[in-house]
Amino acid sequence: MTGLSVGGSISAHGLGGAKDLPIPSELAIAGAVAALVISFTVLAIAWREPRYDAATSGRPAPEWLDRLVSSPGLAITGRVFGMVVFLYVGAAAVLGKDSLINPFLGTFYVLLWVGLVPASLLLGPFFKAISPARTISMLFAKISGVPAGEGLRPYPERLGYWPAAVGLFAFVWLELVYPSSTALGPVRLWCAAYLGIMLIGSAVWGTTFLARADPFEVYSSLVAKLSIWGRREPFETVAGRPPQGKGQLVLRSPLANLDTVVARPGLVAVVGVLFGSTAFDSFRESTPWLKLVQSLSASRILPDTVALIAFSAGVAIVLTIATMATGVTSDTPRRALPSLFAHSVVPIIVGYIVAHYLTYLVEYGQRTLVQLSDPFSRGDNYLGTADLQINYWLSEHPTFLAVTKVVAVALGHVVGVVAAHDRAIRLLPRRHQLTGQLPLLVAMVGFTVGGLYLLFAA
Amino acid sequence: MRLSTLAAPLALVLAMSLTACGSDDADPPSSSQGATQDGDTVAVTVTREGDEFTPNGERVELGVDQTLVLTIESDEAGELHVHSTPEQEIAYDAGTSEHELVIDRPGVVEVESHEPDVVLLQLEVR
Numbered sequence: 261m262t263g264l265s266v267g268g269s270i271s272a273h274g275l276g277g278a279k280d281l282p283i284p285s286e287l288a289i290a291g292a293v294a295a296l297v298i299s300f301t302v303l304a305i306a307w308r309e310p311r312y313d314a315a316t317s318g319r320p321a322p323e324w325l326d327r328l329v330s331s332p333g334l335a336i337t338g339r340v341f342g343m344v345v346f347l348y349v350g351a352a353a354v355l356g357k358d359s360l361i362n363p364f365l366g367t368f369y370v371l372l373w374v375g376l377v378p379a380s381l382l383l384g385p386f387f388k389a390i391s392p393a394r395t396i397s398m399l400f401a402k403i404s405g406v407p408a409g410e411g412l413r414p415y416p417e418r419l420g421y422w423p424a425a426v427g428l429f430a431f432v433w434l435e436l437v438y439p440s441s442t443a444l445g446p447v448r449l450w451c452a453a454y455l456g457i458m459l460i461g462s463a464v465w466g467t468t469f470l471a472r473a474d475p476f477e478v479y480s481s482l483v484a485k486l487s488i489w490g491r492r493e494p495f496e497t498v499a500g501r502p503p504q505g506k507g508q509l510v511l512r513s514p515l516a517n518l519d520t521v522v523a524r525p526g527l528v529a530v531v532g533v534l535f536g537s538t539a540f541d542s543f544r545e546s547t548p549w550l551k552l553v554q555s556l557s558a559s560r561i562l563p564d565t566v567a568l569i570a571f572s573a574g575v576a577i578v579l580t581i582a583t584m585a586t587g588v589t590s591d592t593p594r595r596a597l598p599s600l601f602a603h604s605v606v607p608i609i610v611g612y613i614v615a616h617y618l619t620y621l622v623e624y625g626q627r628t629l630v631q632l633s634d635p636f637s638r639g640d641n642y643l644g645t646a647d648l649q650i651n652y653w654l655s656e657h658p659t660f661l662a663v664t665k666v667v668a669v670a671l672g673h674v675v676g677v678v679a680a681h682d683r684a685i686r687l688l689p690r691r692h693q694l695t696g697q698l699p700l701l702v703a704m705v706g707f708t709v710g711g712l713y714l715l716f717a718a
Numbered sequence: 719m720r721l722s723t724l725a726a727p728l729a730l731v732l733a734m735s736l737t738a739c740g741s742d743d744a745d746p747p748s749s750s751q752g753a754t755q756d757g758d759t760v761a762v763t764v765t766r767e768g769d770e771f772t773p774n775g776e777r778v779e780l781g782v783d784q785t786l787v788l789t790i791e792s793d794e795a796g797e798l799h800v801h802s803t804p805e806q807e808i809a810y811d812a813g814t815s816e817h818e819l820v821i822d823r824p825g826v827v828e829v830e831s832h833e834p835d836v837v838l839l840q841l842e843v844r
Contacts, residue, residue, distance in 0.1 A: 277801050278826060278843070282842075547776075551775045555774060652803070655825050658844065
């Protein structure tokens with residue numbers, strides 16, 4: 261970090277100016293009570309026969325909608341949009357100035373990382389549809405005459421989502437721990453490494469690699485399971501190969517859609533990194549941690565890295581123990597349970613992400629839109645957004661903001677608990693169905709209350 | 719079970735929380751230890767000896783548009799960054815100097831020194 265650069269100072273602690281106020285204690289307590297009440301209400305009165313089944317759930321979309329969504333035109337539009345944004349922001353990253361007003365940083369950390377959550381909630385697997393890595397790998401395959409989607413060898417199924425978990429960790433470490441996270445060079449290097457790995461991986465293992473290893477695609481596709489958009493697979497897919505044909509477009513309730521998450525190795529780690537890192541983001545700005553790391557003589561990289569690992573691993577370990585602490589039948593081995601229940605933590609993550617990043621997305625997102633007009637920091641106005649006035653309504657209404665946060669967290673908790681309940685009555689033997697759910701329920705209340713506590717104390 | 723059955727307790731709890739938090743907006747900002755309140759302003763003293771700063775990441779409560787009087791005692795000239803939106807900078811000389819700071823929007827604003835990177839204050843503006 262070398263002092264000031266033109267047009268804005270390099271911040272030592274990530275993008276963005278003021279942070280949200282802590283939520284009031286009354287609201288945090290109300291949210292915690294809500295989480296408890298919801299959990300036991302679900303346990304006491306919820307259905308006793310599993311309701312969700314990927315093969316039958318959802319209703320077929322109207323034919324015109326299916327035709328539109330599955331049309332090559334829409335697919336090409338998405339790919340072109342992704343490539344245009346990628347090249348435009350890439351130009352700012354390569355040719356622009358190392359300054360906080362370079363839109364590359366805001367696009368990467370805010371529009372992409374945070375924005376993919378609402379985009380995927382609304383539109384389904386959004387990043388998969390626009391992913392530049394996927395587009396480039398498809399173009400390569402076309403040029404070299406490789407059958408679409410296939411690589412040199414099948415993707416090893418036992419790797420599952422582990423590469424994505426590693427990629428997600430690399431991203432959150434860059435964003436939350438690395439001191440030069442807002443300097444152009446390191447972020448550009450990270451993106452180049454990401455793109456290189458994705459292209460090589462997809463050449464070797466086909467596009468299945470992107471669906472399992474691309475941190476953004478895995479994150480987006482996981483959140484998309486809370487959207488209403490689903491596909492009913494026409495037949496079982498061959499292991500390691502992409503499905504032939506797309507299947508029928510169906511509209512599902514988010515709960516039914518969430519149930520179609522496929523449990524693969526590494527899913528628990530993905531969930532752990534996503535939830536743990538968001539919690540760590542609150543924690544690292546809390547006064548006790550700040551005072552502690554600043555009183556050490558060394559840099560805070562090491563303690564922050566250790567804490568980030570502890571939060572991520574902590575979530576994964578709690579989930580693993582809580583799901584395995586039950587009686588099982590011989591059909592489902594105990595060690596398969598953590599992955600089979602990991603989907604139920606996704607809504608809790610999304611609720612907490614909304615609570616944590618809403619202002620950041622709305623306000624820094626607007627700032628990024630303004631900056632996008634001037635990619636080379638010369639005072640240009642390419643997109644006509646340079647003179648946009650940023651609307652700070654959200655941070656000017658802290659009570660509304662705090663209530664929205666608690667509602668989002670509570671809503672995520674409801675969906676998560678219902679999803680876990682449905683899975684429990686499908687998988688667990690009848691006499692363990694109530695007691696078998698309890699440890700996971702306690703863990704989920706712990707996640708939600710812990711998240712609320714951090715929103716209150718940070 | 720229908721989801722509406724579930725919605726009832728949730729709605730109840732949230733309704734309780736909404737009424738509970740309606741009253742806390744009027745609380746006047748109070749100052750924490752190390753910061754002194756004097757009429758309409760809050761005063762904080764920052765000292766720097768070489769690379770040693772005090773205070774270390776202390777929370778200070780401040781009202782929106784209330785003036786923070788920052789007394790800086792330093793043995794060398796430097797700059798503090800105020801991570802409000804938009805950001806503000808406070809340049810100071812060696813010796814004792816007094817600076818005024820006003821934040822016009824609620825939020826948590828960090829006052830930070832760069833090189834070395836130390837967060838001195840977290841202003842809780844409400």
